[in-house]
Amino acid sequence: MKKIPVFLMGCGGVGRYLLQHIVSCRSIHSKLGVYLRVIGVCDSKSLLVPMDVLKEELNDEVLSEICIVKSTGSSLSKLGALEKGGYQVFNDSESRKVTEEIAERLGKSTGLAVVDCSATMDTIEVLMKAVDEGCCVVLANKKPLTSTMEHYDKLVLHPRHVRHESTVGAGLPVIASMNRIISSGDPVHKIVGSLSGTLGYVMSELEDGKPLSQVVRAAKTLGYTEPDPRDDLSGMDVARKALILARLLGKRVVMDSIKIESLYPEEMGPGLMSVDDFLNNEIVNLDQNIEDRVKRASSNGCVLRYVCVIEGSSVQVGIREVSKDSPLGRLRGSDNIVEIYSRCYKEQPLVIQGAGAGNDTTAAGVLADILDLQDLFP
Numbered sequence: 048m049k050k051i052p053v054f055l056m057g058c059g060g061v062g063r064y065l066l067q068h069i070v071s072c073r074s075i076h077s078k079l080g081v082y083l084r085v086i087g088v089c090d091s092k093s094l095l096v097p098m099d100v101l102k103e104e105l106n107d108e109v110l111s112e113i114c115i116v117k118s119t120g121s122s123l124s125k126l127g128a129l130e131k132g133g134y135q136v137f138n139d140s141e142s143r144k145v146t147e148e149i150a151e152r153l154g155k156s157t158g159l160a161v162v163d164c165s166a167t168m169d170t171i172e173v174l175m176k177a178v179d180e181g182c183c184v185v186l187a188n189k190k191p192l193t194s195t196m197e198h199y200d201k202l203v204l205h206p207r208h209v210r211h212e213s214t215v216g217a218g219l220p221v222i223a224s225m226n227r228i229i230s231s232g233d234p235v236h237k238i239v240g241s242l243s244g245t246l247g248y249v250m251s252e253l254e255d256g257k258p259l260s261q262v263v264r265a266a267k268t269l270g271y272t273e274p275d276p277r278d279d280l281s282g283m284d285v286a287r288k289a290l291i292l293a294r295l296l297g298k299r300v301v302m303d304s305i306k307i308e309s310l311y312p313e314e315m316g317p318g319l320m321s322v323d324d325f326l327n328n329e330i331v332n333l334d335q336n337i338e339d340r341v342k343r344a345s346s347n348g349c350v351l352r353y354v355c356v357i358e359g360s361s362v363q364v365g366i367r368e369v370s371k372d373s374p375l376g377r378l379r380g381s382d383n384i385v386e387i388y389s390r391c392y393k394e395q396p397l398v399i400q401g402a403g404a405g406n407d408t409t410a411a412g413v414l415a416d417i418l419d420l421q422d423l424f425p
């Protein structure tokens with residue numbers, strides 16, 4: 048049986064679903080001759096590892112308990128399993144050093160898949176170290192790939208060792224499809240897409256007459272939004288996805304070169320008020336303006352969509368009025384659509400469409416990425 052040691056950073060909505068999928072897929076993986084050995088889980092405050100990461104693992108009972116404890120907002124240090132012994136918990140000041148030591152120990156021996164299901168820039172240094180040590184890296188987190196070109200180049204230095212399907216379109220095979228097109232020498236001229244599950248859901252609910260404030264709160268509850276929904280409403284999350292696609296096409300694009308349209312004003316920004324304040328008190332002040340825009344679009348036979356267009360050296364993201372009868376206009380709920388135009392897909396683009404957000408589908412994409420690395424493990 049091939050064993051893949053897995054180290055998970057981030058056990059929020061996506062990370063917890065990933066652990067559940069790992070446990071529930073044991074028999075499927077067994078038939079494939081693969082076993083995922085989870086040897087570390089960390090959140091923003093602590094790291095949990097077995098006493099000996101080379102020989103031991105966090106067993107399925109512990110993984111299930113992690114899911115329960117984290118879903119109540121509690122800390123990893125509150126796990127009942129710790130009382131029985133056999134595990135170590137490190138606090139956040141020790142966590143990075145210990146993680147790097149594990150990457151060093153396992154990277155060049157058993158191999159290690161370092162999986163980033165956090166939503167922070169803070170994992171970049173650990174990921175860089177992991178790449179240096181020969182580890183594989185799997186990302187749902189878009190931030191490391193949308194940092195500087197230097198960070199990006201380093202992360203993708205060994206393309207076979209990196210998977211990040213869930214960074215664009217959640218579980219949809221967008222990156223895999225693009226990689227196939229690119230490696231066959233078919234030049235991609237243009238990509239047009241609706242890449243935000245949250246904004247797709249918001250726009251189609253607004254069409255049904257619901258207020259923005261209500262649908263954004265619902266999108267958060269459904270697990271579509273980023274931890275701070277302003278990351279979605281500002282267009283930043285779409286811009287990150289667009290940047291990842293542009294960089295995949297070999298364009299040396301940086302975030303500052305992308306013009307991004309925000310659905311809220313600067314004075315409601317993260318530096319000026321908390322997420323709770325924004326969602327409970329301020330967002331309601333945006334309801335009327337967006338309702339008027341939706342009505343104006345409707346009077347033109349159109350709907351609003353938050354669209355991304357990548358063409359030549361230009362990357363644009365923002366709200367557009369699109370015909371109700373167009374593929375973008377027909378999109379409903381959290382579905383994403385990506386249209387890829389290339390030499391082979393010239394008049395009729397290659398179209399990828401389906402659920403573009405949600406913890407379950409995103410975690411499924413991450414799991415498929417880990418399995419896709421199996422040939423690199425002894």
Ligand SMILES: NC(=O)C1=CN([C@@H]2O[C@H](COP(=O)(O)OP(=O)(O)OC[C@H]3O[C@@H](n4cnc5c(N)ncnc54)[C@H](OP(=O)(O)O)[C@@H]3O)[C@@H](O)[C@H]2O)C=CC1
Binds near residue numbers: 057060
């Ligand atoms: N939800 C979706 O539909 C999709 C999400 N993604 C991406 O998946 C990622 C996770 O999203 P989601 O699960 O919703 O986010 P959550 O906010 O639910 O979870 C984030 C997790 O990361 C942990 N964390 C924060 N800082 C660090 C750190 N420095 N080191 C390790 N862990 C850390 C948090 O810890 P703590 O528990 O202590 O707060 C939390 O467990 C995001 O990057 C998101 O963009 C991608 C595609 C779709």
Ligand SMILES: N[C@@H](CC=O)C(=O)O
Binds near residue numbers: 216217242243272403
């Ligand atoms: N917040 C994102 C989640 C996936 O990347 C979205 O709404 O699309």
